[in-house]
Amino acid sequence: MVVPFTVALYTLAEARAINPAQKNRSRAFILKEVMSLKTITFSMTTPLIDEYRKKASFDVNTLRNIIDGEEFVEAKPQEDFAKALAAIDALETFDQGTAARYFLHANVFGSAVRSLGTDRHAETLRQTEQNEIVGCFCLTEVSHGSNTQKMQTTATFDKGEFVFHTPNIGAIKCWAGNLSHSATHAVVFAQLHTEGRCQGLHSFVIQVRDMKTMKPLPGIAIGDMGEKPGDWNGVENGWMKFDHHRAPLWTLLNKGCDVTPEGKYVTSFKSQSEKQSVTLGTLSVGRMGIIMKGANACILATTIALRYSVARQEMPVFEYPLQQYRLIPYLCGGFIIKIFQKRFQNHFVEYMWRVMSGEKSEELAEMSKEIHALSAAAKPVATWMGIEALGEARRACGGHGFLTCSRLNDLRESFDPSQTYEGENNMILQQSSNIIFAKLKEPHTRTPMGTMNYLLDTPKQFSGFSNCIVEDVLSAYKYLIRHLVKTSMRDYEKLKTTGKDSFTIRNEIQVHRAHTLSIAYGEHAIIQWGLEFVRDIAEQKSKQVMQRVLSLYSLFVLDKHLATLYISGYCSGPEFGDGIRSSLRLTCASLAPDAIGLVDVLAPPDFILGSSLGAEDGRAYDRLMEVFLKHENESPPFQKDLANFLAQRSNNNSKL
Template structure:
């Protein structure tokens, strides 16, 4: 089955927005919503997303149920059936995915806006499992990719274990090579080494990319490598011999996705099932690798691990987009109080509501741009590796992307977490109704803070990267330089540290270039402070491990977050101030850029004062004034900005967030459609029957 392929007029690209209460704000917008939509997405992506949304809206299998009371088994069955239908529609067309990274991101975003269980199930099979084979394997493995697209096999990515997750080097599953049979023996030494939390493994996966420690006959261990292991028979879904596989149970959210566990008891797989792009084993048992040292090989392999983290950045952005779309449409139509007793005004007119919500709208745009740009960066790295260009430059690029993904995931998922909660509260009691979806968004986003590495632990990868560059500079005189140029500004770090804020008015903050200068100082200061803290710990007798452990809070953790916030703000600034921006869109995009950078920087005011970049009350006060001024400027554009990022109503699935703005009518109708809403309780006799009060209870009363 193929999805409809609309062609022709501009009517294909967008639908007319309905007339209603939101029209007042749409008419106030300073820009054309259609022009921004076309500029932001691009015609090809816009057409592709429109096709996906149209298919979901018109297919009965994707019809929304008025009640979410499906059993766990039924929800998972429905999710799998929808997943099959997605493959029938050919959304994950392999040729498109290879030619256009944005096609991949578009499918993830569209399916995620509908249901993250469905999106995660598809993404884990195609993007995570399939890409691991494609980027880490070689020609001999590509036959499995074809089987993914025909659904002959269904895949998962098995890295995390019961006792180890973020510490990948301590993974305990083993793969011993037997030259007599030319096989690897995959083994779990005990239940703590069981693969755990693996999406798709619970009920549906037939194959897994399993990470295990590679041991050679002579006893040498070459570290973590990826192996393709069949875990179930595709015809029966029964476990393969030696494999114990099952489901870990109900979660806080995303319960349409079956997360599972697996243990391996001396499971033999062919030598060819080693994904061998970074290292291989000859039939006789000799380990060979194109990389000169382990550090280079590990750097090149980091790209595979980065796919999941960059995908989670995109998932978090989608959740934030949905939440701010619901909350801002609600705020533009929800009237409370006013200048007189007879007049009520939309709560969006209140400064407090603007301050609560509009920075998250700016964050949704800024982080969306980060998500797209990182996706492109990683795709280029994978293309280089597939061409066999696996030298030092690619290893350095792999490490840089790893550092960005390791901080980008925490920043995006935490921003979404905080933003969804703020949106829920900003919608008052109506935001607490499950039908308005903010609770589901909160639950479905929550694992993003943990999957693919706990956020706080991941941040250490980024701070280690930065501190390592500083150490090389101090010891060897090496320059601060990286393939994506994210650290190049540090070359001037002694000069930057000598800078002070010299502005005196709010105007000094109204362009994002002002906050960027302050951010560069902040990162340099935190890098110096973290380095000094580490050295102080070591001088006091702490081991390297203890020194790093004692330098995280207020130092390395803050360094990694500030660095990533700078990267997001810098990339968004360059994009919104670039020559390709239409003049009619420049003002609104530059305001979004300034608001995101300033709002993020405002969280570090104490450090800016402590380090001496700020002095006097005016610096902090003018920053706050600028944030409020930008919020006021963006207030009339808020609904139109939401129209650019919000999906169709059938996908958004929130009565208070519908595009027509008929807040109360939509809420009332949705409530009446709920199951048994007007019926008497099934347990009514328990209320009506008079029972004698127990004597002991009567005495207490």
Template sequence: MAPPGEGRDAALLPEFPRGPLDTYRARASFSWKELALFAEGEDMLRFKKTIFSALENDPLFARSPGAHLSLEKYRELNFLRCKRIFEYDFLSVGDMFENPLKVSTLTQCLGMYDWSLAAKYLLHTLVFGSAVFSSGSERHFAYIQKIFSMEIFGCFALTELSHGSNAKAIRTTAHYNPATEEFIIHSPDFEAAKFWIGNMGKTATHAVVFAQLYVPGGQCHGLHPFIIQIRDPKTLLPMPGVMVGDIGKKLGLNGLDNGFAVFHKVRVPRQSLLNRMGDVTPEGTYVSPFKDARQRLGASLGSLSWGRVAIMGMAVANLKLAVSIAVRFSATRRQFGPTEDEEIPVLEYQTQQWRLLPYLAAAYALEHFSKSLFLDLVEFQRGLAAGDRSARQAELGREIHALASAGKSLASWTAQQGIQECREACGGHGYLAVNRLGVLRDDNDPNSTYEGDNNVLLQQTSNYLLGLLACRVQDGACFRSPLKSVDFLDSYPGILDQRFEVSSVADCVDSAVTLAAYKWLVCYLLRETHEKLNQEKRSGSDDFEARNNCQVFHGRPLALAFMELTVLQRFHEHVHRPCVPPSLRAVLGRLSALYALWSLNRHAALLYRAERRRSCPGGRDRASR
């Protein structure tokens, strides 16, 4: 009998053509079709096939071998392709907000073709569109249909030339004038120009612009989003008072037009304020459902979590492509062998397996995490749309922010390192442009930077954990979170008393063993970071200086270890569910164990140091000195 899925739909999962990989495929201990159905689901596989079939049969998406388009031609072609994607109607308006996995799947499919196309589509629909939907009210929902008809084309304008990660210091202003019921949007100088904004360079007609909101009397209520027309949709000429343009060629993603905008006393109606988080009455009175300005800012910047979670999916897609290329090449490339007459595939060499297979495991673990976090974010956004102001909703937002910040860092760095390893593992042939590894590397590289520099984002996660510990120390509060990512910390004193008891390598081939080690490591790093922070404060450092002095050797490894543990925890639970087909349990369990051990091995020096400090009398005090 054929394994489940083999005979279900030959058109959905056709057999591979015969070729040099047949030998390895015949030796597989599981059905690749069954694994594909388990990992993707039949509906998503059909959706992928629909997308790829459309692209394959459309001359607009045909590749031109050896053709080198100019920057202008590439961007023009990319816009036409983006327009064609809307004509195919792969997603409805309802899908955008009700079927997040379909959105993620379409983005990854477009990215596998060209990330400039995927980014252009994603920025217009998910980032710009979700900002309007989640930050606006009913008066703004008319824009949503215009987004999908491409009557307007959008971008998300937060970053300025001199401010990116420090969003609270954004300097674009919005002064309200009750006499005309208008806001006056103004850039005080060129350093306050909106900069690096995707789609703004050539094609965006509208932008969600973040500005400091001032009411009559000069009181500033902080950063708020406005929807502003920046170009005429028919002529693409700038609107009065708006200076807008392209920032030029980049290291990659050159089909995407990143741009800048300077606003010179641009008047927009009061209704341009996306007012879910805060509003201004016609008379100029500021009103908000949030009493805490920090909570309001966090809610209004919720769109950044969409971007960060989307970047995780983009990075994973790049890693999957690179690993597929390198593993298949390694299975066919032959070098050396036991005799002069017999060469063997380089995949048989331990070094090649050591280089590539951990990234294969990472691709599975990180993909599952990015999909699951995407669903968590949808739950959070639905709560916002329903007006949920509960303590759980606020805590869910903080937890998702912490996970998206470190998750984006971990995924983009893992892809960056993995693509480079795959390039080198393919030897000289890996340097050929035709294999796409160079393009993947260049297009993936900005994932480490935009929507927040990775090292800066890790501080968000470590600060979240330190804040929870501070509440426990001061108030005796329990470690609890809606997604349960920190619940294990409630037992952290007891966890720190545990010792690693495994006596053989065979005992480690279960990710549950490594999970226990990871929990110990996170507890240890949390305690050490907390104590280092207090030590800095006792020595006279203010809060800013104390946190700055704790980042490199404490906060950063804490955030990364916590993120790796969270990814592993979710993947471990996923592959050990009762619904996992029996024939897949062994291979999925090995993938989970491989990712766990490979990730934990990166912390080997830290684990040895921690054990030495615990074992040596007085070692802890000497080390702190």
């Protein structure tokens, strides 16, 4: 695992040169340090943060082991795998750009060749694993982001070869990471033309640069897309334009289909949708990682802002209830989304394993749809919360949060595109509700992961709080989801009578209805799985604090649906709304003594966190001064010019 890592890091030093803020983070530094994770020791130097540490009602190391899972503690034989996972985790929080370059080469490009290709691509696969080539993944085109079937690049059979061509500006491949300067090979999606007709979208693995000169091959133009903010500036997001570029027939990734030397198209797929479901896995793997980005954003944001909030000796800003209210819910979000993502990833790995092993069951088809619906809902929910958390953390740190040395704005820039790649959040929410609507037409809604089981139940109106607020929140969600299903479908039927097509109608029922439905479906699943996780915690103190963490997350996300719950008829009068909000305030206040301890559970070590405000020792002001003193009494060249300018003005005026 260490070897492909090196390739991903290869151009880091150069890429970083573009962004002066990152200059000091050198490749050697990462390689040396990144393997020494999870060995956090607290240096008890500053009284105040340590005072807050002592307030925690639980043991930090115990809870960390519960959240990280057993493998880190007991699974000795897999220690290398665990180390590698920790390295990827660390790289994600340290620099998402480098993480992406590694992931795009080894996982996205590599996985595509592995899962869409056959034996004849074994040599390409070996070269990928041995880092003899650098791969990139070309799907998106300039004017088609989220609709894969509309791609316009063509690969036309001609005299025993494929001819790749870009018919217009809008069909130029773009956003492919690693492409601009480094990639030697690419997985390319194109419309396959042979036997005089288009056979649909297919994937190919082609060489794009000469291995010695690194110049693009004939018929290929490649370039960078220009500057981007944050970590992504060094990712080499490139564009590629084909002008009748020729490649051999074996470049077709031919699992389930092929083109013979005579140009005959053959396929073992029974339907278009069966072909698509093979591609699905390759496209969905990214979303799993992005859900974790939402958790990471919450964790980094609140680590920095909460530690800074206790840095001031007299009356730390942490003591203001509003400051707690602004930050602690996002800390809870970091925990609950992380817990959800780990379970979801396990399901996904199981699913992929069954697909790879050739299983073709009804249940697996169901699972494919459920994974699609859930990832399309959870990715927006997680990433929006992460971006919100980073914005709120910056504001909660006041002006000092705006300094680059706080890393908060840098983090927001770096996490920002997570809302867009692998499916723009609002677009994929629509996919989620479409799957739910289709499911509702079936006789039952039981699903392999159980996230839709309740869809046909008739939920009850609010009649008072139970002794478990999370169960109360889940009940409200079930009613809300039922209400949104009903209003979406009512308006769908109403619009159908006007003669509009289903594409238009689905777009017209998004606002306040199908869009909210998908969000609520995702949040319900996250809370449900959180509840099941917390129930299974054996150690009592960890369990108790995690119950409150889950409660606060649940109340915080439900609060945004309160108005719709009133409109739906779930509740009336002040009881429910007041009850939810006072629980919110009380749970938040009850977690205040645990907040710094909870931060310690999830926070990366200081050199990964890279924030002057958020260091573990709580000495934010000393670290700020270190930054300030670097710039003491500077004398840039223009000062002389300015002095001359002012003197000249003064002379001119005295002459008048």
